[in-house]
Amino acid sequence: MPGERYVALGLAGVRSAWFTEVARWATVGSIPVEFVKCISAEELRARLASGRPFSVVLVDAGTGAVDRDLLDLASTHEVAVVVIDDGRSTRDWMAIGVRGVLPATFDRGQLLETLEHTSRMIGGATALPVDEPGDSATAASRRGQLIAVTGPGGTGASTAAVALAQAFGDATGPGGEVLLADLRLSADLAMLHDARDVVPGVQELVEAHRATRPAAEQVRALTFDVVNRNYHLLLGLRRHRDWTVLRPRSFEAAVEGLRRTFRVTVADIDPDLEGERECGSVDIEERNLMARTITARADAVVVVGVPGVKGLHSLVRVVNELRDHSIEPQRILAVVNQAGRNQRARSELTRSFADLTGAGHTSAAVVGPVFLPERRGLDELHRDGARFPSQLAAPLLGAVRAVLERAPQVEAATPEPVAIVPGSLGSWADQEAASS
Numbered sequence: 537m538p539g540e541r542y543v544a545l546g547l548a549g550v551r552s553a554w555f556t557e558v559a560r561w562a563t564v565g566s567i568p569v570e571f572v573k574c575i576s577a578e579e580l581r582a583r584l585a586s587g588r589p590f591s592v593v594l595v596d597a598g599t600g601a602v603d604r605d606l607l608d609l610a611s612t613h614e615v616a617v618v619v620i621d622d623g624r625s626t627r628d629w630m631a632i633g634v635r636g637v638l639p640a641t642f643d644r645g646q647l648l649e650t651l652e653h654t655s656r657m658i659g660g661a662t663a664l665p666v667d668e669p670g671d672s673a674t675a676a677s678r679r680g681q682l683i684a685v686t687g688p689g690g691t692g693a694s695t696a697a698v699a700l701a702q703a704f705g706d707a708t709g710p711g712g713e714v715l716l717a718d719l720r721l722s723a724d725l726a727m728l729h730d731a732r733d734v735v736p737g738v739q740e741l742v743e744a745h746r747a748t749r750p751a752a753e754q755v756r757a758l759t760f761d762v763v764n765r766n767y768h769l770l771l772g773l774r775r776h777r778d779w780t781v782l783r784p785r786s787f788e789a790a791v792e793g794l795r796r797t798f799r800v801t802v803a804d805i806d807p808d809l810e811g812e813r814e815c816g817s818v819d820i821e822e823r824n825l826m827a828r829t830i831t832a833r834a835d836a837v838v839v840v841g842v843p844g845v846k847g848l849h850s851l852v853r854v855v856n857e858l859r860d861h862s863i864e865p866q867r868i869l870a871v872v873n874q875a876g877r878n879q880r881a882r883s884e885l886t887r888s889f890a891d892l893t894g895a896g897h898t899s900a901a902v903v904g905p906v907f908l909p910e911r912r913g914l915d916e917l918h919r920d921g922a923r924f925p926s927q928l929a930a931p932l933l934g935a936v937r938a939v940l941e942r943a944p945q946v947e948a949a950t951p952e953p954v955a956i957v958p959g960s961l962g963s964w965a966d967q968e969a970a971s972s
Contacts, residue, residue: 540657541568543589545615547580548596554620554640558594558647567644569651577601581609590615592655597621597629603746604785607633616654631749632789679795680713683936684830686807687840688850692873694724695914696840696932697804698765699924703933704800705766713799714767715759719826720806721779723772728918729762737771738790738826742782745789752797765923768798779823787825791833803830807839807854809861831863836939838932840871841905843885847872852892855902865893867943869935870904882907906935 544562548555555573562571572590574580580601584590593610595602597619610617611633619629622640629637635654638646685700687693701716708714718725719738726734736758744750744758759768773779794801809828811821821828831837837858841851851870858868870889875882886905893902911928 541570542591542651542655543570543572543658544592544594544651544655545572545574545580545583545590546594547574547577547599547601548594548620549598552596552598552620552640554638554642555596561644561647567648568657577606581606584609584613584615589613589658591658592635592651593617595619597625597627600747602629602632602634603783604632604789605746605783608785614656616656618650618654627748632747679792680797680799680801681836681940682791682795682830682834683800683802684805684834684837685802685840686805686827686831686837687854687871688807691840691842691847691850692914693840694720694728694804695918696838696871696873696908697802698725698728698918699929700838700932700936701767701800701802702765702924703929704802706929707933708766708799710766712756712761712768715770715794715798715801716762716767717770717794717801717803718772719803719830720772721776721823721826723774725769725804726771729760729769730919730921731760731769731771733760734771734774738773739778739781741770741793742786742790745793746783746786749789750793755793755797762921764921767802770794779825782822782825784822784825784829788829791829803834805830807857809857828861831858831861834863834867835945836867836869836936836943837863838869838871838936840873842874843872843876843881848885848888848892851905852889855893859902864944865902867939868902869906869939870902871908871932871935872905873908874910875907876910903939904935906931908932 544558546555546558558567558569559571559573561567562569572583574583577599580593580595584593590613593606593615595617602617602619607617616635617633618636618638619634620638620640620642621629636650638650642650683700683704685693685697687696697716701714705714716725717738723737725731726737741755741758744754756768759770762769805827806824807827808824809831810824811828812818839851839854839858841847841854851872855868855870859865872885875885889905890901908928908931911925916922917924
């Protein structure tokens with residue numbers, strides 16, 4: 537079609553020879569390319585999000601700008617990413633979603649051939665290549681189970697997560713097949729395990745997945761082996777404010793990396809799930825990134841509460857927030873910690889919980905509650921790193937396994953476009969009428 541050309545964004549270092557060559561080829565018309573130079577990764581992202589159609593992003597591997605979030609942004613706008621690699625990088629670019637790789641000394645023929653196979657001409661109907669269906673199916677078969685444990689502060693949710701990880705570790709046997717991940721904003725598992733080191737942790741794990749797909753051995757190297765409880769430990773954020781360094785696509789890739797490495801991952805998370813849809817704030821959604829991502833992908837979500845009026849109120853509130861977050865009730869397991877032995881009190885609490893969560897009015901009810909007995913000396917067990925008693929771990933393991941057997945399988949989530957209701961964005965005529 538006449539007038540068609542590739543519109544390319546370019547980002548490179550100041551001494552990259554290919555950057556100058558592509559600009560010269562585009563200027564003299566020897567290639568059908570309109571080349572737009574960018575001086576920083578921030579400018580590159582801004583141009584991608586500007587609404588102008590682009591065909592391809594040509595980015596030098598030495599800039600360090602190629603990561604999962606850039607690839608996700610480019611994919612959202614149907615723009616391919618081609619990396620120019622001088623051979624010094626050992627990254628597998630294609631594994632993280634890069635569409636093509638060129639050597640630093642490429643010529644016009646190599647560039648045009650790569651653009652033909654990876655990019656679309658502006659105004660044309662050529663679709664971008666997509667991943668083969670078999671790749672995602674193979675990856676799904678290697679995904680381990682993900683169990684989320686959450687609850688209001690002071691309910692013993694972190695202790696329950698430790699006990700559950702120990703129970704899974706004993707059930708799977710030696711070999712380091714179970715991981716306990718501290719994914720709370722105010723991380724406490726390092727303190728509860730008396731960890732002498734604060735690195736590596738979740739920040740290093742996410743950084744390792746930012747632009748590569750690390751092997752299982754590399755992922756295991758970022759965790760600590762808790763030998764007497766037979767699980768690995770991933771330390772959390774070192775400071776509450778460190779959530780600002782976690783980027784959505786990199787964190788999602790890190791979660792999938794854990795699932796490929798460990799048979800079972802038990803994640804201790806916060807109960808806060810608000811996002812932009814609920815409160816209109818992107819910052820709040822990014823702050824709650826870990827909890828929102830884990831609950832959306834978890835095979836089972838364990839909600840821990842305590843008995844009493846306040847404890848039941850908080851438990852029901854968290855359960856209802858999970859359901860508002862589109863978590864199926866069959867995947868939610870309610871647990872009442874520090875429960876007394878009075879069977880009448882337990883029956884009353886169970887009936888009240890069912891009434892408040894609408895068990896009799898919905899097609900599917902939340903599982904539980906399961907009661908954990910009150911145990912003395914838990915502080916000493918945490919301090920000494922000793923094993924938890926089977927009376928605490930066994931009921932959790934049995935209940936979680938029952939949920940895993942009956943709950944629907946969770947597919948790997950992928951971002952989807954949001955439909956816009958006609959008329960919701962207004963029109964120029966409305967604005968002109970208001971101004972007049």
